[in-house]
Amino acid sequence: MTEDLNWAIGGEAGDGIDSTGKIFAQALSRAGRHVFTSKDFASRIRGGYTAYKIRTAVDPVESVVDRLDVLIALTERTVDENLDELHDGSVIIYDGERTMMQDFEAPEGMVGLDVPLKRLAEEAGGAIVRNVVALGAACEVCDFPIENLDEALEKRFGDKGSAIVDTNKQAARLGAEYAREEYDLDTGYRTETTDADYVLLNGDEAIGMGALAAGCRFYAGYPITPATDVMEYLTGRIDHYGGKVVQAEDELSAINMALGAARAGARSMTATSGPGIDLMTETFGLIAQTETPLVICDVMRSGPSTGMPTKQEQGDLNMTLYGGHGEIPRLVVAPTTVAECFHKTIEAFNLAEKYQTPVYLVSDLALAVTEQTFPPEEFDMDAVEIDRGNVVDEASVEEWQDDQGRFKPHADTEDGVSPRSFPGTAGGAHMTTGLEHDELGRRTEDTDVRVEQVDKRNRKVETAEANEDWSPREFGDPDAETLVVSWGSNEGAMREAMEFLEEDGIDVRFLSCPYMFPRTDLTEEVEAAENVIVVECNATGQFADVLEHDTLTRVDRINKYTGVRFKADELAGEIKDHLGVAAEGGEEEEVEAE
Numbered sequence: 001m002t003e004d005l006n007w008a009i010g011g012e013a014g015d016g017i018d019s020t021g022k023i024f025a026q027a028l029s030r031a032g033r034h035v036f037t038s039k040d041f042a043s044r045i046r047g048g049y050t051a052y053k054i055r056t057a058v059d060p061v062e063s064v065v066d067r068l069d070v071l072i073a074l075t076e077r078t079v080d081e082n083l084d085e086l087h088d089g090s091v092i093i094y095d096g097e098r099t100m101m102q103d104f105e106a107p108e109g110m111v112g113l114d115v116p117l118k119r120l121a122e123e124a125g126g127a128i129v130r131n132v133v134a135l136g137a138a139c140e141v142c143d144f145p146i147e148n149l150d151e152a153l154e155k156r157f158g159d160k161g162s163a164i165v166d167t168n169k170q171a172a173r174l175g176a177e178y179a180r181e182e183y184d185l186d187t188g189y190r191t192e193t194t195d196a197d198y199v200l201l202n203g204d205e206a207i208g209m210g211a212l213a214a215g216c217r218f219y220a221g222y223p224i225t226p227a228t229d230v231m232e233y234l235t236g237r238i239d240h241y242g243g244k245v246v247q248a249e250d251e252l253s254a255i256n257m258a259l260g261a262a263r264a265g266a267r268s269m270t271a272t273s274g275p276g277i278d279l280m281t282e283t284f285g286l287i288a289q290t291e292t293p294l295v296i297c298d299v300m301r302s303g304p305s306t307g308m309p310t311k312q313e314q315g316d317l318n319m320t321l322y323g324g325h326g327e328i329p330r331l332v333v334a335p336t337t338v339a340e341c342f343h344k345t346i347e348a349f350n351l352a353e354k355y356q357t358p359v360y361l362v363s364d365l366a367l368a369v370t371e372q373t374f375p376p377e378e379f380d381m382d383a384v385e386i387d388r389g390n391v392v393d394e395a396s397v398e399e400w401q402d403d404q405g406r407f408k409p410h411a412d413t414e415d416g417v418s419p420r421s422f423p424g425t426a427g428g429a430h431m432t433t434g435l436e437h438d439e440l441g442r443r444t445e446d447t448d449v450r451v452e453q454v455d456k457r458n459r460k461v462e463t464a465e466a467n468e469d470w471s472p473r474e475f476g477d478p479d480a481e482t483l484v485v486s487w488g489s490n491e492g493a494m495r496e497a498m499e500f501l502e503e504d505g506i507d508v509r510f511l512s513c514p515y516m517f518p519r520t521d522l523t524e525e526v527e528a529a530e531n532v533i534v535v536e537c538n539a540t541g542q543f544a545d546v547l548e549h550d551t552l553t554r555v556d557r558i559n560k561y562t563g564v565r566f567k568a569d570e571l572a573g574e575i576k577d578h579l580g581v582a583a584e585g586g587e588e589e590e591v592e593a594e
Helices: 015-031 076-081 116-124 129-143 147-161 160-183 204-214 228-234 251-263 275-289 315-323 338-355 363-369 445-469 488-503 525-528 542-551 569-580
Strands: 006-014 034-040 050-058 070-075 086-094 111-114 199-202 219-223 244-248 267-272 296-302 331-332 358-364 371-374 473-474 480-485 506-511 515-517 531-536 556-559
Touching: 006 015, 006 076, 015 050, 015 129, 015 147, 015 199, 015 371, 034 363, 050 076, 070 076, 070 525, 116 129, 116 160, 116 445, 129 147, 129 160, 129 315, 129 525, 147 160, 147 244, 199 204, 199 363, 204 228, 204 267, 204 296, 204 358, 204 363, 219 251, 219 480, 228 244, 251 267, 251 488, 267 275, 275 296, 275 315, 275 358, 296 338, 296 363, 315 358, 315 515, 315 542, 331 338, 338 358, 338 371, 338 445, 338 542, 358 363, 358 488, 363 488, 445 515, 445 531, 473 488, 480 488, 480 542, 488 506, 488 569, 525 542, 531 542, 531 569, 556 569
Parallel strands: 006 070, 070 086, 086 111, 219 244, 219 267, 267 296, 296 358, 331 358, 480 506, 480 531, 531 556
Antiparallel strands: 006 050, 034 050, 034 371, 199 371, 331 515, 473 506
């Protein structure tokens, strides 16, 4: 396993946990280290436990693990919440002068650093910078040169003036000096720096960046956790490309605005979470019936109803596959990593226009809020290809007119994909409706036309299935007896879990599926394996049900629905349990079949 350091800060919502964590994550990435972050936060503005965790190493890291080396605890609850991840030698930085920490004592075997955060912050220029004092102390504990904080502090506070930046820099140095002078620190933690250059971003930002690269020029949305950062990223940036972001009054308005922009010829999208998808479902049917290309991003969270807005879950798969009245052709794409959020967003726009159909882009909270480092070349804008599909112009429109010169936007074609005319195209004027319609878009109840149009719309999906590559991403030993299948954000945890399993002599073939519909038939892979396990963050095993339906084979399931993402070491342990393998030594145990 990679030599890594696991750091966290925790306290109450409103204590500046998120901004403090981001500053340290940026400092680490700018120092040439890989970063993988995780957040635990309550759905409230103030109060309630919240934490920001960072796993960092010189080598790439793709998951969190059950270990904390350094913890900045602003409340005693922070220690209690993380006690199972703390270990002998863990360092806990706290402010013993803070009322709620006055009686705190570090658990046996751990190192407690009582640093007067507020008092030192006031010496630097104001109590508000106490968290930065803690960052300075953490730098000393981790043997991380404090100068690496400077650039991150400049980026975070530069627009507030040089005095604010200098105050924060001084606060960090006071924290480091106090830890160095008051404690004999020899923790053994070393945070090596390199000359590498990395980009740090989360899944929502990657989706926004992918939308811009794909040529999205209109976004309409309503704020909802955890999808709001897509809109936040696009706001201001899209204007540089002639685009527009509109914050609608609700999700119904948002998807209808996006539909209107798409009908006008703009590449358009909206993003929401489960409750918003519920509200958008009626218009989703209209999009498919009118054959309008539109990208709808669902950033999943715990449900049903309001559920747990700030917690992880993959419970919307059935809704994206089957939601809506009637039979609605659609495509469903689910990025498996933060980087894939960028690439699959571009792909979603191309698919939507090539097949004139709505595309669900399905992400989740774990991807949305995770910040991860990547080399800049991962996001090669010059390599982006845009395919706007079967668009006609004045030279080709006559081919798609009837004998009276009327354009046929729903022409019954062999591949199911009709011609598309942008507004203003001479000879391409047309209408369409959510009612069943003929090739001209005029309403009809003619039974033959009804069958023709339904078959035509469904044929588009068949064409997409035949023409595109819907293969899963494959890792591990292709001849292994154990096959693990997953989708969405579980890929990183599973890839690192394979390293733990390999240490115990367990080989695994892992298929990570980014395409929910259409998708590759995995019957051959399932039948070749002795053990098949499906990993997902929901209670009922929605993707396991899909796989069983496709392959007519029962599969084993590892489901997590606590609201917390899978961790690599945890997932490795779960797999060993399912295989009947002892926790140590890799020896097989006798287990009774269920």
